[in-house]
Amino acid sequence: MDKAMQKVNERLTPEGKMDVLSKWEVHTLLTASKERFSYEFRACSLAVLNTGSTEDNAKAVLEQYPDFKIEVIQQERGIKLQVSNAPAQAFVDGEMITGIKEHLFSVLRDIVFVGNEIETNPRFDLEKTEDITNAIFHILRNAKALQTEVLPNIAVCWGGHSINRIExxxxxxxxxxxxxxxxxxxxxxxxxxxxxxxxxxxIAHAKQRITDGRYIGITEPGIIAAESPNPIVNELIILPDIEKRLEAFVRMGHGVIVFPGGPGTAEEILYLLGILLHPKNKEVPFPMILTGPKSSEDYFKQIHHFIESTLGFEAQQKYKIIIDDPALVAREMRSMIEDVSDYRRSTSDAYYYNWILHIDKEFQLPFIPSHENMSQLELHKDQETHLLAANLRRAFSGIVAGNVKEEGILSIEENGKFQISGDEEIMTPLDKLLSAFVEQKRMKLPGSEYIPCYEIVKPRNLS
Structure with a gap:
């Protein structure tokens, strides 16, 4: 049997995570893991155990291990996790790799325990902007990801999982x-x-003798199977959906660096631009640098031109493009994060959570990429620029779902391609950018044949 397909059973004890629980908390975990969150708990756990796989199709990963099981087992002193028929690659000589074990308990913590807390707690109304932001704070604090008395030092890095070796x-x-x-x-x-x-x-932290370096991975249930946590992540945090994941990035991070990517990266860029374009955020510093090697220069020209054609010159002023100069990228980010520190200090905002940044409900409420919702997106310029950015983000979010998320893939198989339409001055640059992503093989992992999950229908004529 192929070693990658061998399966292992083990019972795991939490170490430092969820190792001290009350009887009520144990009961909550037992109940929620078997009922309300059973599917997400199993799917995300399998994704963690499958770390290192080259598969970026959530549905395919689940199909490979149909007999995989994970159960919360009650003990006198708390809980254990029983995993059955798990991927052998998660083990060494019969024992689970420590980092994977930690990630598995992060899944239990974020999907089951905190997920149940947020869904059942009346103080979180997830239709209200303030409550959504508070819920994200609650998730990050529970994960011990918010460090007080530390100057801003977190650089968020966005980019594609399907990039070439040079990139x-x-x-x-x-x-x-x-x-x-x-x-x-x-x-x-x-x-x-x-x-x-x-x-x-x-490697740099090792050279600088930094022993507490942070490699924070923020994901969500729908995408984790396509982007299983890499082995370097030492803080895994799972948010309930893509919108809360994106907000967690900008609330917790102090600046963003964007590398080449595909529709998911475009979604992230549009999300941040939409927030920064809101009039209430005009004075809020939030660094954003787009960068890549010389061979990726045309990619960033395409992104830059797309933003000019859709969101305009003002949006282009919200970021810098630096090509083929890693040291300059780091120096610029370090300098701009110092500006963030000064601003947070002057406004009495927390270093560890960007409370002052205004995020509209348009960027917070989950977008369900159904065929109906995708066909009804408001893709025209007769609206405020930050709202157009929100709708463009939704278009890319739907394409990501159709490419790699299980529910999106199933929906495409059942109902055909998403139909995306809008004004010609939006649809033409959108079509060009998506076609470039396909041509450059940025839609799927290398080696995977890409069949588009969308169709740009005949644009509406301008009136």
């Missing part, structure tokens, strides 16, 4: 330069542009 090596070099400057790294936790910066920073 990957570049992300490592940027991460290395960030680490030399005592910055920590937060990414979407998967492979490609999410792994590279962490790997580079890890």
């Amino acid at each position: 990957y090596e570049y992300t490592k070099e940027v991460g290395y330069q960030l680490g030399l400057r005592y910055l920590n790294v937060c990414t979407g936790c998967g492979p490609g542009a999410m792994k590279g910066p962490m790997k580079g920073a890890n």
Whole structure:
């Protein structure tokens, strides 16, 4: 039997995570893991155990291990996790790899325990902007991710899981330069542009004799199977959906570096631009640098032109583009994060959570990428620019769902491609950008044949 398909059973004891629980908490975990969150708990646990796989299709991962089981077992002194028919790659000589074990208990903590708390607690009305932000804070604090009395030092790195080797090596070099400057790294936790910066920073931290370097991976249930946590992540945090995941990045991080990617990266760029374009955030500093090797220069020109054609010149002023200069990227980010520190100090905002940043409900409420919702997106310029950015983000979010998320893949199989339409001055640059992603093989992991999950229908004529 192929070693990757061998399966192992083990009973796990929490170490430092969820090791001290009340009887009520144990009962909550037992009940919620078997009922309300049973599917998500199993799917996310399998994704963690499958770390290192080259598969980026959530549905395919679940189909590979149909007999995989994970159960919460009650003990006199708390709980244990029983895993059955788990991927053998998560074990060494019959024992689970420590980092994977930690990630498994992070799944239990965020999906089952905190998920149940937020859904059943009347103080969190997830239709209200303030309560959504408070819920995200609650999740991050419970994960012990919010460090007080520490100056801003978290560089968020976004980029694709499907990038070429030259681009990957570049992300490592940027991460290395960030680490030399005592910055920590937060990414979407998967492979490609999410792994590279962490790997580079890890080496730099070792050179600087930094023993508490942070490699924070933020994900959500729908995407984790396509972007299983890479081995360097030492803080895994799972948010309930993509919108809360994105808000967690900008609330917790102090600046963003964007590497080459595909529709998911475009979604992230549009999300942040939409927030920064809101009039209430005009004075709030939030660094954003787009960067890649010389071979990726055309990619960033395409992104830059798309933003000019859709959101305009003002949006282009919200970021810098630096090509083929990792040290300059790190110096600029270090300098701009110092500006963030000064601003937080002057406004009495917390260093560890960006409370003052205004985020509209349009960027917070989960977008369900159904065929109906995708076809009814408001893709026209007869609206405020930050709202157009929100709708463009939803379009890319739907494409991500159709590419890699189980429910999106199933929906495409059942109902055909998503139909995306809008005004010609929006649809033409959108079509060009998506076509470039396909041509450059940025939609799927290398080696996977890509069949588009969307169709740009005949644009509406301008009236």
